[in-house]
Amino acid sequence: MVQILNRSAAKDGASLPTPLPGITVMRHRKPGRVQHEMYTPVLCLVLQGGKQVAIGEETHLIGTGQALLVSVEVPVIASMDASEARPYLAVAVDLDMALLDEVARQMGDVQTRRSGGAIALLDRPGDRLLDCLGRIVALAGRPQEAAVLLPGLRRELHYLLLLGPLGPALRAMAQPDSHHRRIGRAVALLRSAFHEPLRVETLANVAGMSGSAFHYHFKAVTRLSPGQYQKQLRLLEARRLMRLEGFSARNAAFQVGYASPQQFTRDHAQHFGAPPRRGLNAELEQAFAAE
Known part of the structure; x- marks a missing residue:
């Protein structure tokens, strides 16, 4: 998988050249790069390097060969363990909770376990799960085969997750x-x-x-809390507006729902460590340095 993806993702942060639906590849060479982003329901397998993911006051360390399972959209702060010689490399497959529930029902009555938070660490993915992910990765650059084989492989992936150590908790999560x-x-x-x-x-x-x-x-x-969640959503969207659409900090603040630009500046500095414009410039410099 590392060999295939190193060929497919030549640049930092690049995705597969022929994107497969619901499959993303991440590759970063610069150590300590911090990213504020939203995680959607996904299974992410780290193939090389490592990652630290913080959600609220909870931190997860994911090393080579470990997988991160995300079941609900959440804002996170992630930093990469990477180097020029050994880039961070990971593959992510979107999860479908409805499909997970459908497969669980087909499997019949199996013990469930109280589900935990939105993020869980799969320490040992297991040979069958790794084999399935390997066959998914092998479809990179083969869109005709992917159109036929990928739906079945995604179903197999959900089945294997239910068979694994997180299966009982996943069943509880998937129930409507x-x-x-x-x-x-x-x-x-x-x-x-x-x-x-x-x-x-x-x-x-x-x-x-x-x-x-x-x-x-x-x-x-x-x-x-709901209030903290909303605040982080607003801050992430405001940064997107400033970075990609050229909004001023003041206009971005009003666009995302802030009544006061001053409050936006305070929240931005508290969360990102710098006022809006300075924090954005530092982020852009970091991104350019990584390319």
């Missing part, structure tokens, strides 16, 4: 009425309306929970 899936529905609403005033009652109703139960389960899954 589980706390995990309910929080996922609230997260989807929050993601689509993060620029609006936060109404926890509305989110709790979407999740089918009381206000107190919603607060408890939201933090148990995302490791953030």
Whole structure:
């Protein structure tokens, strides 16, 4: 897999030259590069180097041969263990909770276990799971074969995850009425309306929970309170607007829902370690240095 992906991802952060639906390749050469980003439901296998991922006050260290399982969209801070001689290299496959639930039902009654947070570490993926991921990676640059084989391989991947050590927890996550899936529905609403005033009652109703139960389960899954989650969404979107669409810090603040540019500046400095424009310039310099 390392040999195939080193040929496919010649530049830092590059994806496969012939993108496969739901498959992403990451390659970084610069150590200590920090990224603030949203993680979607995904299985990410680290093939070379390592990564540190922080969500709320929880930190995960993922080394070579380990996999990260993300079950709900969450904002994270990630830093890479990489070098010119040994770049960070990883492959990520999008997860489908509906498919996971469908496969689990086909497998019949198996013990479930209370699900944890949005992120879990798979320390030993197992030979069958690695073989499946290897066959997925081998489809890079072969779009005709991928169109036929990839759907079946994705189904096999979900099946093998359910067979593995995280299987019982995954079953609990995938059930349509589980706390995990309910929080996922609230997260989807929050993601689509993060620029609006936060109404926890509305989110709790979407999740089918009381206000107190919603607060408890939201933090148990995302490791953030609803207010913290919304704030990080706003900050990430504001940075995107400034970086890619040329918004000023003031206009970006209003666009994402801040009533006060001053509050946006304070939140930005607290979260990213620098005021908006200075923090953005440092990020761009870091990105150019990595290329």
